[in-house]
Amino acid sequence: MTAFMSAEARDAARPASADDAAGTGRIEISGVTKTYPRAGRDAVRDVSLSIGAGEFMTFLGPSGSGKTTMLSIIAGFITPTAGSIAIDGADVGRVKPHRRNLGVVFQQYALFPHMTVRENVAYPLRQRKLAKAEIDRRVNEVLELVRLPALAERKPAQLSGGEQQRVALARAVVYTPRALLLDEPLGALDKKLRDSLQREIARMHRELAMTFIFVTHDQEEALALSDRVAVFNEGGLEQVGTPTELYDHPCSRFVAEFLGESNIFSGTVDGGRLSCDDGVTIRLTDEQAREPGQASVVIRPERVELLASDDDPAPDGRCRARATITDILYVGNRYRIGLRFADGTVGSAMRVVGSALPAMPGETVDVAWSPEHQALVTR
Numbered sequence: 001m002t003a004f005m006s007a008e009a010r011d012a013a014r015p016a017s018a019d020d021a022a023g024t025g026r027i028e029i030s031g032v033t034k035t036y037p038r039a040g041r042d043a044v045r046d047v048s049l050s051i052g053a054g055e056f057m058t059f060l061g062p063s064g065s066g067k068t069t070m071l072s073i074i075a076g077f078i079t080p081t082a083g084s085i086a087i088d089g090a091d092v093g094r095v096k097p098h099r100r101n102l103g104v105v106f107q108q109y110a111l112f113p114h115m116t117v118r119e120n121v122a123y124p125l126r127q128r129k130l131a132k133a134e135i136d137r138r139v140n141e142v143l144e145l146v147r148l149p150a151l152a153e154r155k156p157a158q159l160s161g162g163e164q165q166r167v168a169l170a171r172a173v174v175y176t177p178r179a180l181l182l183d184e185p186l187g188a189l190d191k192k193l194r195d196s197l198q199r200e201i202a203r204m205h206r207e208l209a210m211t212f213i214f215v216t217h218d219q220e221e222a223l224a225l226s227d228r229v230a231v232f233n234e235g236g237l238e239q240v241g242t243p244t245e246l247y248d249h250p251c252s253r254f255v256a257e258f259l260g261e262s263n264i265f266s267g268t269v270d271g272g273r274l275s276c277d278d279g280v281t282i283r284l285t286d287e288q289a290r291e292p293g294q295a296s297v298v299i300r301p302e303r304v305e306l307l308a309s310d311d312d313p314a315p316d317g318r319c320r321a322r323a324t325i326t327d328i329l330y331v332g333n334r335y336r337i338g339l340r341f342a343d344g345t346v347g348s349a350m351r352v353v354g355s356a357l358p359a360m361p362g363e364t365v366d367v368a369w370s371p372e373h374q375a376l377v378t379r
């Protein structure tokens with residue numbers, strides 16, 4: 001029976017007493033808006049989102065899209081103008097930040113400079129008045145978790161940026177909060193350190209099995225780390241989904257353009273195709289062709305194949321288009337071929353069958369893809 005129930009239906013059917021079994025750290029955001037006086041638009045506008053216990057959720061969006069405001073509302077540092085936050089089923093609107101039992105890490109490490117690493121990490125436990133032996137035990141445990149035991153007696157000034165951020169992570173999880181909120185924690189680090197700390201954060205998430213809410217404007221970081229990603233645009237939630245859902249089925253041009261590269265054709269849906277400028281037409285699936293009107297077709301470069309020659313027949317049902325090669329880039333183990341189509345669309349292809357490239361920059365080629373792999377968006 002349960003196999004046929006939606007997740008919502010299962011949650012509704014679950015008795016309240018089973019909440020513990022479902023794990024802690026469920027966060028329910030309902031209709032949250034934050035308006036600042038005299039601001040042009042809402043900092044956050046009508047955001048509703050359910051975050052599951054133990055989920056790795058990322059807030060992704062450009063600068064100014066409302067990510068920090070939303071995270072600060074969950075943490076309790078900012079009071080929303082409308083809407084509510086519930087943690088594990090209980091409204092926390094009147095609960096002070098330090099009583100929400102959430103760990104918080106920001107871009108600036110904010111460690112106490114006069115304290116050693118060990119003292120910094122022990123601080124939240126001393127605040128909570130735990131026994132000395134218990135404090136020592138827990139501090140040693142989280143120092144192991146972030147792989148810093150050897151540096152326990154150093155002061156923050158004697159650590160690199162990446163090490164300081166690992167101390168901040170240790171301090172944020174040492175009292176086993178219900179969830180860990182991270183606001184661009186890797187933003188101040190160089191690329192190599194960022195990559196290694198990304199892996200550390202993914203490992204910490206697995207080992208702690210704790211809810212993580214991670215804020216970033218870096219789409220690669222979001223796709224690499226997250227169970228689900230919430231895309232923010234001008235204060236509103238644009239789309240929520242797994243990395244693959246967002247990449248393969250963006251709901252708007254904004255999401256398509258913000259997450260990775262794509263070929264985006266704009267035109268009018270009529271009959272079974274999208275008609276663009278200068279005679280470019282894109283074949284649509286029956287489902288995509290349902291609603292006539294203005295729309296765009298998004299197709300990812302990994303799905304676009306460069307055909308070897310003009311008379312290379314594209315198999316039945318595939319989309320086929322002519323393009324001029326703008327540039328060819330060898331990226332690690334494959335080529336990225338820059339394309340310009342007759343209607344002015346600029347995009348790229350990543351599929352080259354066979355080892356030799358059939359053409360050079362400036363030459364015209366045919367490309368093909370399956371319409372099932374494209375997404376039709378109307379905004």
Ligand code: ADP
Pocket residue numbers: 036039042043044061062063064065066067068069070
């Ligand atoms: P992000 O973290 O995605 O970069 P923020 O949540 O910091 O975005 O900001 C969202 C919007 O709210 C921005 O337009 C910002 O200028 C505005 N904003 C943030 N804090 C304040 C404030 N205290 N007063 C007025 N406007 C603010």
Ligand code: MG
Pocket residue numbers: 067068069
């Ligand atoms: Mg921010």
